[in-house]
Amino acid sequence: MNVFRVTLVLSVVSRAVFAQGGTPSPEVSWNAPRVVDAAVRDLCASRVALLGEPPMHGFGRTLELKVQIVRRLVSECHFNALLIESGAYDFLKIAERLRSGQTVTTSMVAAGIGGLWANREVAVLVPFLLEEAQRGRLVLGGLDDQLGAGTYAQREMPADLAAYISNESERATCLATLQRHMLWQYSAEAPYGPGDRTRILSCVDKMEPGITRRADAATRDADLAMLQNLRRTLARDFGQGAGVDEATRIFNDRDRSMFDNFEWWVSRVPAPAKVIVWTATNHAAKSLRGIPGLERSISLGSYIQSAYGMDAFALGFTALSGSFAMGRRPARALSPAPGNALEHLVLDRDTVDAKYVGRRELKQFGALPARPIGADVKEADWSSVFDGLVVLREERPPQPTPP
Secondary structure, eight states, X not given: OOTTSOOOOOOOOOTHHHHTTOOOOTTSOXXXXXXXXXXXXXXXXXXXXXXXXXXXXXXXXXXXXXXXXXXXXXXXXXXXXEEEEEEHHHHHHHHHHHHTTOOOOHHHHHHHHOGGGOBHHHHTHHHHXXXXXXXTSOEEEEEEOSOOTTSHHHHTHHHHHHTTOOSHHHHHHHHHHHHHXXXXXXXXXXXXXXXXXHHHHHHHHXXXXXXXXOSXXXXXXXXXXXXXXXXXXXXXXXXXXXXXXXXXXXHHHHHHXXXXXXXXXXXXXXXXXXXXXXXXXXXXXXXXXXXXXXXXXXXXXXXXXXXXXXXXXXXXXXXXXXXXXXXXXXXXXXXXXXXTSHHHHHHTTOOXXXXXXXXXXXXXXXXXXXXXXXXXXXXXXXXXXXXXXXXXXXXXXXXXXXX
């Protein structure tokens, strides 16, 4: 999906209402604190906590729970980094501004997080993240190399990077080239093509010498990281898959790029690094090999699992029923789950609205139909995919922020 062709609008209900003895919103299931307690108890000792969500990015109650889990992992379990499946570029700039004592606003952080999460469920988390980052207790980073709409990457980064080109004529040409791409100023008569990519990459090459001459090592490394992310996102355009279909090739290349960014950020987190990864379940998964149709997909989580073993914990989310919606798109109903689905087996024995399933219980289920990886039900041994799973009885779409 091209992020420039879609406008998504995105915010959160935090655990603070429970901590302060307030009345929880009717949108929050009554046993949400218990589910969060159970998940945090398992996540707390890990070095990497991968928090998934179905890849449609349209589950509102899931987001409420994720926000509460993040706050507690930071406040109680001393996690000191949050890396999100959003463009690295804005967070590289935010880190530079924090390092140099410049102002960073909640709107900058919200723009970096991006339109997929521009909703009321996530919005209340932003001030908390910014305050923790300003106090030096939390590193905020982006994992993706994709370019988001309404971001620093789209609006200001072209001029910042073009300034490194010493030749005035080349600088002006490259600025126009980058701005055209960032703003997606292509048309049916003049569509984006391989020639455009070649021109952009040529400009990137011209920027690099100026960046490498910077005396400020931190800024130099950050700007070089921006160039590397640009190269990787452009490399996926017009590519040829090596024995895999196009969707799998793009997924694998993107997740490898996210792991490269993960390693870059972690190397800059004060020791001992404890990292939260906010992403979709298909990226958080320890392995996708056992899921029909995804056998050749290599997830970000699989790289992290290889590097950290039992010190990494992948948490998935799924729902028995309800609806979902991305941004302001119309809500879509989840199809009925079969009677032998994992969601039924977990919830039919109880009356709660949500339940947490830990490692041991998940392993005991064996192979079952379930839908933590998408709206469609697939059969798999989910203990090979996640270390824990939150099962919701009924989902609903996120609540959009006011236009």
